[in-house]
Amino acid sequence: xxxxRCKPSVFPPRTDTGREDTLDNFVIETENLTKDYSSWLRKxxxxxxxxxxxxxxxxxxxxxxxxxxxxxxTTIKILMGLIRPTGGMAxxxxxxxxxxxxxxxxxxxxxxxxxxxQLSAMEFLDVCARLLKIPSSKRKxxxxxxxxxVRMAPHAKSKVGTFSRGMxxxxxxxxxxxxxxxxxxxxxxxxxxxxxxxxxxxxxxxEQRDKFGASVFFxxxxxxxxEEICDSISILNKGRLLCAGKLSDLLSRDTxxxxxxxxxxxxxxxxxxMTDADNVQKKENDEWELTFKTLSPELDRKINELSAKHGEAxxxxxxxxxxxxxxxxxxxxxxxxxx
Ligand SMILES: Nc1ncnc2c1ncn2[C@@H]1O[C@H](COP(=O)(O)OP(=O)(O)O)[C@@H](O)[C@H]1O
Ligand SMILES: [Mg+2]
Numbered sequence: 001x002x003x004x005r006c007k008p009s010v011f012p013p014r015t016d017t018g019r020e021d022t023l024d025n026f027v028i029e030t031e032n033l034t035k036d037y038s039s040w041l042r043k044x045x046x047x048x049x050x051x052x053x054x055x056x057x058x059x060x061x062x063x064x065x066x067x068x069x070x071x072x073x074t075t076i077k078i079l080m081g082l083i084r085p086t087g088g089m090a091x092x093x094x095x096x097x098x099x100x101x102x103x104x105x106x107x108x109x110x111x112x113x114x115x116x117x118q119l120s121a122m123e124f125l126d127v128c129a130r131l132l133k134i135p136s137s138k139r140k141x142x143x144x145x146x147x148x149x150v151r152m153a154p155h156a157k158s159k160v161g162t163f164s165r166g167m168x169x170x171x172x173x174x175x176x177x178x179x180x181x182x183x184x185x186x187x188x189x190x191x192x193x194x195x196x197x198x199x200x201x202x203x204x205x206x207e208q209r210d211k212f213g214a215s216v217f218f219x220x221x222x223x224x225x226x227e228e229i230c231d232s233i234s235i236l237n238k239g240r241l242l243c244a245g246k247l248s249d250l251l252s253r254d255t256x257x258x259x260x261x262x263x264x265x266x267x268x269x270x271x272x273x274m275t276d277a278d279n280v281q282k283k284e285n286d287e288w289e290l291t292f293k294t295l296s297p298e299l300d301r302k303i304n305e306l307s308a309k310h311g312e313a314x315x316x317x318x319x320x321x322x323x324x325x326x327x328x329x330x331x332x333x334x335x336x337x338x339x
Pocket of ligand 1: 037048066067068069070071072073074075
C-alpha cells in the first residue's frame with residue numbers, strides 16, 4: 001500500500017480480545033485473501049486476488065467496485081464457497097467461508113445465473129424453495145410474496161425461457177431473497193436492467209435492509225446507482241484493494257469542493273443564478289444541479305435568498321466529489337503507479 005491511498009479498511013478496528021467480539025459487527029471479514037489461478041500448465045501474470053483484507057459491517061449496503069478483471073467475482077465465489085482461496089482467510093456471518101450451514105442464511109445471485117427455460121417463474125422459484133428446504137406449508141405463499149416484491153407477479157405463470165434479461169434478473173433476485181436472508185451477496189445485479197428496473201432494484205435492496213434487517217454486498221459497474229444506495233464501498237483493481245470505507249468519508253463532504261445547488265423550481269432569479277454557476281447539469285425528474293467552485297459574498301447571499309424563498313425546491317449543499325470521478329481517479333492513480 002503506497003502513501004496517499006486510502007487505508008484498506010476504515011471500519012472500526014478489530015479488538016485485541018479475539019474474533020468473538022467482531023462476529024456481531026461484521027457480516028463478512030477477509031484477511032489477506034488471495035487467489036492465484038496459476039497451474040503448472042499456465043502461469044498467470046499476477047494473482048486474481050491479492051491479499052484482500054476487508055470487513056463489511058452488519059446492516060450496510062456495500063458496493064464492491066472495480067473494472068473488469070479486478071477480482072470481484074473471484075472474491076464472491078470464495079465467499080460462497082464455490083472456489084478455494086490459495087491464501088488468507090474469510091468468514092461469512094461469523095463462520096468460515098466453506099461452512100455449509102451458513103449458506104441457508106445467505107441469498108446469492110451469481111454473475112451468470114442458470115435458469116430452467118421450460119419452467120414458469122413460479123415453478124422455478126418453487127424448485128429453489130425446495131432446495132432451500134422451505135417447508136411445503138409455507139412454500140407457495142413465500143414464492144408468491146417474492147414474485148410480488150420483484151414486481152413479477154403478473155408473469156408468475158409465464159415460462160422463464162420467454163423472459164427478457166431484465167425479467168430474468170428479477171427472478172434471480174427473487175430466488176436470492178426466498179429464504180429471507182440475513183446477508184445478500186449479489187454479483188452485478190444491475191446488469192441488463194433498464195432505468196425503471198434499476199430503480200425498482202434499488203428500492204428492493206433498501207427494503208431488504210430497512211424492513212428485514214438484511215446486509216447487502218454487491219458488485220456493480222453502475223456508479224451512480226452505487227452512490228445512491230450504498231453507505232460503504234470498496235474499490236478493487238488488478239486483485240488489490242485500493243480503498244474501502246463509508247462513502248460519505250471517502251467522498252469527503254467538505255467546503256473545499258464548493259457549493260452544490262439542487263433546483264426543482266425555476267423562476268427568472270434561478271435562471272440568472274445558472275449563468276453564474278461553474279457547472280450546470282440537468283438531472284432526471286426535471287432537476288438541475290449547479291456547482292459553484294468558489295462563492296463571492298454576493299453569490300453567497302443570492303443563493304441563500306433563493307433557498308429561503310423556494311424552500312426544498314432550491315437546496316444548498318456542500319459539493320462533494322462524485323463517485324464516478326473518485327473511482328476513475330483511484331484507478332488511474334493505481335495504474336500509473338503500477339504500470
Ligand atoms: N477460472 C479461472 N481461471 C483462470 N483465471 C481466471 C479464472 N477466473 C477468473 N480468472 C482471472 O482472474 C481475474 C479476475 O477475474 P474476476 O474475478 O472474474 O474479475 P471481475 O469479476 O472483477 O471482472 C481476471 O484476470 C480473470 O481473467
Ligand atoms: Mg465479475
